[in-house]
Amino acid sequence: MPLLILVFQALILIVLLLKRYAEKRNTSDAILAILLLISSYQQICYTVGFMGWYDTFRNTKINYFLIDAGTAIAPLIYFYVKSITKSNFKFLKKYWWHFVIPISLVVYRLTIYTYDALQPGFNETQNGVLKIALDEEIMQPVLLIVGFSVMLLYLAFTIQLYYNYRQKIKQYFSNIFKLELNWIRNFLIVFTFLFLYDSIQTVVGTIIDLGYIERWWFNLSLAICAIYIGLKGYFTETTKLNKLDFSFSPKQISIPEATKETKKEVENTAVAAIAALMEREKPYLNPDLNLSELAKQANVTRGQLSEIINSGFKMNFNDFVNSYRVNAFKGMLKEGKHEQLSLLGIAYECGFNSKATFNRVFKKLTNFSPTQYLQSLVG
Template sequence: MSLFDNLFLFLDMLFTFPNFNLYSTPLLILVLQGLLFSFLLFRRFFQQRYLSDLFLACILLITCYHRTSYTIGFMDWYDTFRNTKINYWLAPLQLIFAPCLYFYVRSVTNANFKLTKKHIWHFVPGIVFLIYRYGIFIYDAQQPGFADTQNGVLFEGFHFKYINPLYFIVSNFQLLLYFAFSFQLYFAHRKHIQHYFSNTYKLELNWLRNFLFVYAFLFLYGVTQDLIDSSMFNLTWTQEWWYHFISAIVIIYVGIKGYFTKTDTLSKLKFSIQEVAVPEKRNNIVSTSEVSNEIINRKKLLDIYMTDEKPYLNPDINLIELAEKVRLTRAQLSEVINVGYGNNFNDFINKYRVDAVQQMIENGKHEQLSLLGIAYECGFNSKATFNRVFKKFTQISPTEFAKTISA
């Protein structure tokens, strides 16, 4: 082939690839932004050493990586470079993604979590699979005619035929397990923080809930699409594009929210006390036979402090701060609240706030302030939390209660 022919071939490829079109351009833009947030999270991890940043960066990076084949495919990579070997290097990383997702949730919900050698075993299946994939490339690269084909003998005849279906089953079953573990951690965390914080709408980490839901949705979408493609009818590239486009949207959402949402609250608070079982209440009254004299005396002192000092007006009051103010240990205060009142800390504080709101409404403050304004003055810091808590204790909404007073 002459120099002119080589130059012509190069120019033809240059003008053919990349092809920026309706399918490739959105994926490319969104994935590049996802890579940027992944880089920012990695950098913050090395600066501040929050493990949650490390795992979220890996999650974003893998999600972006999994979009590669379709992004470059719609850019005409496979049409331009017919004998490309890029498929060998685009190994699926679900076996690594799944433990990253679980450890991200664990690092956010457990202030004392540290990555140890035993945790590496979670990633061994993914590492073994990567070694296997690149072993196939080494074998195929040594076979005659490898340069003239896109996929070699072992990759085409063994991997696609036998290993791909097995990997689909194993990786999705593993991911399902890690999702179950992650949701279990999340719900246990929500229950746990009720014993320490008075306002939990931030600490319940709506972000973490949304994070799990969007990735669970992608998991179900992907599995459904693969099952339809393999057992019902072959989906076209453009039909499968929607899954990758939605995944790219998720990348941006997770990147932005994950980077800017503070998830290190518990890392600054070391809890060592055990939760005390809440005794059964009859008609909202705790039996005095179940309460020691010591707890009764502490309960009286706490009642006086709550009435005189009104610490519940501070929206950020927590068990540690209140224990210091009433000169009790965290364990002692927790026991007084759990046993003496039959409540967790969250309900204990919010009951005072609801009573304060009712008092202000009965005094006609709702004619001067909005109900939300009254809620903020009484220590609530969220409309959603205020409405939920008020209805929990009164069985009616704040608006309905105000109407009964005005009637």
């Protein structure tokens, strides 16, 4: 009963995600809905078996359609994260190659079902000739290895994709709290946990016989995780990058026939110009400042500005801008602003847009919390 209730809730979330996809065409909604649908299908098959359906109706043919979903879920996990972390993501035709294995499995099962259905006495048995001799004896052990390998590879690719995204936004945005997508981190933790749980259960199952009761806890975990993923995926804004292109490559400033001395001199001049702009115009006070906006103010390209900051200031864009905000915060404290405003209020005036980002950045750049730093001033 708990599993049926959870599966029913997951189906409601699937309908909501598909409805929103039909209205807004967010690819991430469609991918997540399909991912949850496949997971729910596995849950339904297990629950029906747990209720004794397969034992009571021995001629049921459901075993032909209990296909390992891991080979389909793995690429869906990857493309869900990719659809959120890549600006203007579109699901291209070439991406269908990632689903060759699950599609082939469906075709294979339909083929052996068709063959077995033509054999005498098929209606009176649960599994036909090929299902027993080919599928259960040969293919199932092979699919265990294939499923494990596919999930391991795609989880590794997806974690790397997310890590690269986190590094990339630091090169483009000055406030990254709303773009860090901690939900995706949790999403990956959930599937990593399920993968490890299932792998351990599979290994144990090769040593001792695990029945429906022993496998109940994994299926309960899967059902709970599906609800969590569905709820967070539906209520979390995942389209922040849809209309923004922050793809760029650092680019050296072009200096025709430059000597090393000339190049160094020009680089120093560029660094000084950016520092002067930050002091004079104070663009860091804009909480939404990004690399493109600052590049326009400095009259350089995004790639050139990124190179100047990375090489000249030895920082990424995020740390560079926030270092000015931290210095502005320190200056306001010395002026006694804390007697009029809260520390968070001062932080907002300096260009920060969240308490979490402010506290983390301040600690990183000063080795003090904002409260400790204030105490060191008044003490």
